[in-house]
Structures are given as C-alpha cells and as structure tokens.
Amino acid sequence: MPFEQKTTWVSVVIGVLVPIGYFAAVLPQLADTSAADIAYQKPLVIAVIASIILTILGTIAMAIATAIGAEITGTGSVDDIDRKDERDISISRRGDVVAYYVASAGAVVALILTMLEYEYFWIANTLYLSFAVAGLVSGIVKLRAYRRGF
C-alpha cells in the first residue's frame, strides 16, 4: 500500500470519528436548549484542532509503523514513506476536486441559511458539516481510486 494511501486512511478514520464526537456532544443539547443558547464555539474549535493534531500524529505513527514493518518483513522500503509519484498526485487531485464541489454545495446551503437569518449555530454547523463531509468524500474517492484503478 503506498504511503499516501495509508495517510488517506488515517484522515478518513479521523474525518469520521472527530465530527461524530463533536455532533454527539453538541446536537443533543437541542433537546432542551434553543440553538441560539448552545455554546458550540469551544467544542467546534476543539474538534478542528483535534482533527489537525490527530492527523499529524496518525501520519507520524503510520510512518514509524511502515518503517518497522519494512525492517521486520524485509519487504517494502523506508524510501516509500516520502515517495509520492505522479499517480499519487493525480489521485489526490481527483479527491480534491470532489471535495471542492461538496464544500461549495455546503457553503451555498450556509449562504441560504444566512439570508433566511437562521441562528449562527445552524450556519456554523452547516459549514463545519460540509467541510467534514468534503474531507471524508475526498478520502473515499482517493481510496476508491487506489483500489480500483485510475
């Protein structure tokens, strides 16, 4: 498995877990609190920072695991860790294009919510959700391209 594919797996797993954690913490509050009064800001910032830090740590852990794996099995090469070839770049671009469209669609929804004067809570969370989904879809498109051909 190319190292880029491994790091895509890391970002997909984090891209699922962190937003689930965030929405599980925030959305239940809607049951007894109005959207305007929910303190979503701090959890949202924590979720974004957590995603970044976990992705960095996950990538480092994957690099170490790859190096140890190459050493133990004698297959593969540590050089693969920093090797990103034209196919990796093409696959990455394809994922990024899809992410752009998904994020743009989410931004349009947020724009409509803004014009309809919805609470900031809904606008901020729509934007976060669209970025989260965009990242996830991008990762899935990349993994699919790696697996099924390109």
Place this chain on the structure above:
Amino acid sequence: MVRPTRVTNNIRILRFAAGEMTQAELADRVGVTRQTIIAIEQGRYSPSLEVAFRIAHALTTPLDEVFGYPNEES
C-alpha cells in the same frame, strides 16, 4: 468499476527478461511506488509519457516495445 485503459504493456515479460527484475527494483529505478508499477502492469493506470520513457530506459527496451496502443483503423 475499473476504468479501462487501452494502453497495453509487456512490462512483466520484460522484467523477467531483464534478469528477473522485481517490481520494487523497477519502481526504484523509475522513481515511482511499487503500487504504481503494479497498477501500470495490470492496465489500471496509464503513466505519463515521462514515466513511460523511464520504464523503457530501465528495461533497456524501446518505448513502443514496452507499451502498445490498438490502431483505430485496424
């Protein structure tokens, strides 16, 4: 669904002819990942012209003996 490429190749045969060169060795010489060599061999990925030339050089074979493309008229 796998996107079919009409580019054919003889990399596998040529690797064995070149002293049973492994996919990893070819990947190292060309400067791509082993998975990219596998994808090219299996016809799942069409390499750029530059990588195609580098593969041909690594296999010390002319480009058109490494890769083929069906003639539209035939």
